[in-house]
Amino acid sequence: MNQLDEALSSLIGQWNGYSTGLITALVLIITYSIMTRVEAEIHPMLLARQAQGSPVRQEGESPIYRGSSAPHGMPLNSGLNVKEPGASKWSTGRDGDLRDIWKRSVLGTPEGEAPKGKGKILTVLGSQKVIEHKHDSITRAINLIGQQISSQGGSKVAIYLPNSVEFLATLFACSFYNLTAILLPFDEPEDVIVSMLQRSGADTVVTAPGAFPFDIVVKSYPALKQLIWVVDEGSKHLDWNEVPKGVGGSVNVSTWQDILNDVPVAAGTDLLSYDESKEPNDVVIFWKTKPGNLEEMVRLTQKNLVSAVSAQLTAVPSHSRFSPADLFLPAASLSDSFPLVLTLAALYSNASVALNSVAGTSSDIALATIGIAPTVVVATPETMRKTHVETTGKLTSAIASVAHWVQTRSLVQNGAMPVASFLTQFTDNLRPSIGVTPGKLRLLYVADSAGADTPTLSEHTLSDLRIFTGARVIYALTAAKVAGSVAQTQYHDYRVHGDGTGSHFGPPVSSVEVFLRDSGSHKTAEDGSTIEGQIIVRGPAVSGGLAELGVLGKIREDNTLAYV
Known part of the structure; x- marks a missing residue:
């Protein structure tokens, strides 16, 4: 006790x-560490392999991955597992x-499934005009245009x-x-x-006036039989049924509005009945590597498309999937x-869908989201690289840089999305303007096109x-003959390796499997x-069942796919 008393007296005596x-x-x-500690959103082992x-x-x-x-x-995802009303929960659809x-999309969420609800379909015409389309009116258009x-x-x-x-x-x-x-x-x-028409x-052709060179097409492509103009509100008073001189009666010209207005x-409005055992015709797409340069015409079957839709529905955790x-x-x-x-996945999940004409290779994300508050967006790499460059250029002050560093640390080291704090208020006004309600966006999809002239986004970006x-x-990662995506990063994968200049595309989605074939010096080593x-x-999402992407790739240590 005497020694303890002497030690305490010495400590207090030296205190300053x-x-x-x-x-x-x-x-x-210690207090800051305890108060700001957050749990990782996913176990690190699930990202390691x-x-x-x-x-x-x-x-x-x-190996096949x-x-x-x-x-x-287990079989790859081949479809939507559609079940008839009253079918057993355990039956195969x-x-x-x-x-x-x-x-x-018309009937809403089936009985016994959740969450309940029915989405809306919107046309966005600037910040002041958002038009809601009833499902019955779109069904009517489907039937009358098809007829x-x-x-x-x-x-x-x-x-x-x-x-x-x-x-x-x-x-x-x-369909x-x-x-x-x-x-x-x-x-x-x-x-x-x-x-494209010839091939x-x-x-x-269903198209819009001013965008389609009718005169040139009918002269260069005599096989065209029918043209349907989709006329906007300001041009309805014009006569769009007139056929240019020299064409004669070879092309039947009509307008979308006339087709809908000429019948009661x-x-x-009733949903058309159909033979479920008969598969509809294919959907043809053109794979574009550069503007004005078409490389490949691809036929995607209905099975290819629904397999890809099914893969997207299961690619994110159940609590974060599309919903009403x-x-x-x-x-x-x-x-x-x-x-x-x-x-299509959003429609099948009864989520609301907003459509506007601001959708292209290098569109502005702020203009694309004007007038609405989207929660999920798919954009091009060019659009998001432009957004990144513009926003990064605004981080000029020291306090904004510190706030960004703190948020990056939370994201990369803690494995959790950063939350609002005292420092983040200094960067809120620097963020890109996405939608009319800041903070509503929860999920952003971006895809790189294999073999195309698209910028690769690094892990740091x-x-x-x-x-x-x-x-x-x-x-x-997307490819010409693959509906949807080949592979994509996981929902909770926020990792940045090294200096962040590298990039990867995550694991294959559930509708495909991937393997690499030796090419020159790029081989699979015997020891792996x-x-x-x-x-x-x-896989079932691939046109023809198998496709070579024409690009070199590698499997990283975490079994994710990346370019060489």
Whole structure:
């Protein structure tokens, strides 16, 4: 006791202002660590091995890799598992097709499933005008447009429109009336449009005035039988049924509005019955590597599309999937399969969908979201790189840089999205303007096109975008012959390796499996230390069942797919 008393007396005797400062700092550090500690949103081990390789591989090839949601021994996701009313919960449903997607969008969430609700379909015409389209009116358009095209002998329908309700209605009309839908990339040069029509053999075109070179097309492509103009409100008074001189009566010209207005209002509002055993015709897309340069025409079957939709529905945790509470905005063209598949997934999940014409390769995310508050957006890499460059350029003050560093630390080291704090208020006004209600966006999809001239977004850039937008970012790899995506990053994967200049695309989605074929010096080592080669994809979401992407890839240590 005497020794303890002497020690305490000595300590107190030596106490001074420096001691008080050190103890205060220690207490503050410990308190801050306890108060700001957050649990990682996902266990690190689940990110350490994101895909499973097959136990056996062929000579000259890597093991076959599958995502954890479709392990080896289980079938890949082939469809929507559509069940008839009253069917057992444990019974196996049909794969379905696009008709089932629209049927579910019209009828809402089936009995016994959650969450309940029915989404809206909106057209956004600037900040002051948002039009809601009733499902019955769109069903009416589907029926009447399908009847019009079929009655005129049409069978191959080219859709040359920006993102719009008419685009979706024509696509579903093709499925219900057994027509082949041909999705043409919008705003292309005249010679490219003619080339796409010739290659696809289209006999009908649904398009907008001013965007489609009618005179040139009818002279260069005599196989065109029918043209349907989608006229905006300001041009309805003009006579769009007039055929240019020299064309004669070879092309039947009509307008979307006339087709709908020439029959009673109540006609065609009932959902069309269909033979579930008969698969609708294919959907043709054009794979674009550069503006004005078309590399490949691809036929995607209905099974390819619903398999891709099913994979997207299961690619995120169940609590974060599309729901009636979401508003989905495709800020990329629906003529590309990835935005199209996500839009179909949103419709099938009864989420609301907003459509506008501000959707292109380098569109402005602020303009694309004006007038609405989307919760889920799909955008192009060019758009998000532009957003990243503009926002990064605003981080000029020291306090903004410190706030960004703190948020990055929370995201990368703690594995959790940063929350609002005292420091974040200094960067709130620097963030990109996305929607009329800041903070509503929760999920952002971006996809790299294999073999195309698209910028690759680094891990550092993706991390910054998560902080700037306040949303989780899913980065995907897409390819010409694959509906939807080949692979995409996981919902909770916020990691940044090294200096962050690298990039990866996560594990394969549940509708495909991936392996690499040896190519030159890029091979699979016998000890598995390096796994490189040409990327090969196969599965129910692949046109023809198997596709070579024509690019070199590698499997990283965490079993994610990346470019070499």
